[in-house]
Amino acid sequence: MAALSFISQECGDSGTDETLFALIAEDIEKQGFSIRHGALPEDMASALYAHQLNLNGQKYIEAGIGRGENYLVSEFVRTDEICWINGDSPAGSRWIGWTGQLQQFLNRRLFLGLFSFESHFAHYAPGAYYKRHYDAFRGQTNRVLTVVAYLNPSWTNEDGGELVLYRSDQDREGTRVTPLFGTLVVFLSEEYPHEVLPAARDRYSIAGWYRVNSSQDHRVDPPR
Ligand SMILES: O=C(O)CCC(=O)C(=O)O
Numbered sequence: 001m002a003a004l005s006f007i008s009q010e011c012g013d014s015g016t017d018e019t020l021f022a023l024i025a026e027d028i029e030k031q032g033f034s035i036r037h038g039a040l041p042e043d044m045a046s047a048l049y050a051h052q053l054n055l056n057g058q059k060y061i062e063a064g065i066g067r068g069e070n071y072l073v074s075e076f077v078r079t080d081e082i083c084w085i086n087g088d089s090p091a092g093s094r095w096i097g098w099t100g101q102l103q104q105f106l107n108r109r110l111f112l113g114l115f116s117f118e119s120h121f122a123h124y125a126p127g128a129y130y131k132r133h134y135d136a137f138r139g140q141t142n143r144v145l146t147v148v149a150y151l152n153p154s155w156t157n158e159d160g161g162e163l164v165l166y167r168s169d170q171d172r173e174g175t176r177v178t179p180l181f182g183t184l185v186v187f188l189s190e191e192y193p194h195e196v197l198p199a200a201r202d203r204y205s206i207a208g209w210y211r212v213n214s215s216q217d218h219r220v221d222p223p224r
């Protein structure tokens with residue numbers, strides 16, 4: 001009996017994630033983006049937040065734009081700092097496991113062929129921003145799906161720092177997302193220009209990208 005209830009609880013837990021993953025898949029299919037409050041498992045989000053608060057300044061790098069040799073730090077575009085997640089810490093490894101489950105689910109449900117995932121912690125000091133941009137350009141990249149996870153407890157509207165997600169180049173109004181602890185945003189990287197407005201407080205988040213495999217001629221496609 002004890003064993004049975006243990007099993008059903010385990011199933012219950014993964015069932016919760018599957019319910020959420022199904023909602024995200026449905027959102028992506030219907031509208032190309034998904035905004036889900038309270039989506040992150042609370043213990044994982046708390047561990048990630050604690051880990052991020054403990055990252056000392058040296059572990060961050062100034063965020064830039066472009067990849068590999070084209071990486072360029074431009075204060076005109078963005079002023080946040082980032083730290084790539086490699087799964088070395090328990091919190092990072094939990095995140096990589098969870099996003100891996102989401103990847104599998106989306107591949108099964110939407111046949112997206114997502115092949116790999118890269119992600120980084122981002123810290124926006126008060127006043128920091130990321131101007132309107134695309135995460136991927138048609139034909140130039142293999143980033144397919146952007147994921148953003150917010151780790152800021154008790155964030156209010158007065159704190160600013162919203163993500164503004166635009167539906168097209170013509171959209172000037174957009175949809176605003178408060179970067180409150182537990183909120184998860186997923187969107188098609190080539191479809192949605194977006195920006196991060198300056199905040200009054202330190203703003204903590206994770207940004208990640210699912211990619212398709214574009215290795216060619218036996219050359220390994222570098223992750224970032
Ligand atoms: O933190 C956010 O709300 C979005 C960050 C972003 O757009 C990016 O890192 O490309």
Ligand SMILES: [Fe+2]
Nearest residue numbers: 133134135194
């Ligand atoms: Fe972005």
